[in-house]
Amino acid sequence: MPNIKSAKKRVQIAESRRMKNASVKSSVKTAIKKFVEVDPSTDKDNAQSLLTQAIRKMDKAAGKGILHKKAVARKKSKLQRAFNKAN
Numbered sequence: 001m002p003n004i005k006s007a008k009k010r011v012q013i014a015e016s017r018r019m020k021n022a023s024v025k026s027s028v029k030t031a032i033k034k035f036v037e038v039d040p041s042t043d044k045d046n047a048q049s050l051l052t053q054a055i056r057k058m059d060k061a062a063g064k065g066i067l068h069k070k071a072v073a074r075k076k077s078k079l080q081r082a083f084n085k086a087n
Contacts (some may be wrong), residue, residue: 002003021066028067031057035079040086051083 002008031054040047055076062072 024064025060025068028057028061030055032079036082040083044087047083047086048049051079054079 002011015026029048035047035050035054038047038050058076059065061067062069
């Protein structure tokens, strides 16, 4: 544990950011899982809305720097291909 006051503050800030980033990553993963669980061939409208939500969350996370933009692009492409293949 640091002894300097500013270093103690940095530890607190780093911990709060870590928790916030983990929350965002978890919500992105949950959105992706919800889309994957739905069968787009039978429930096209629901699958489209879930895909849109997942893409939106990934884009927001990439904009905040929580996820890398190229990793997000790869995941979005993969989900979109799965949606298009089912239709």
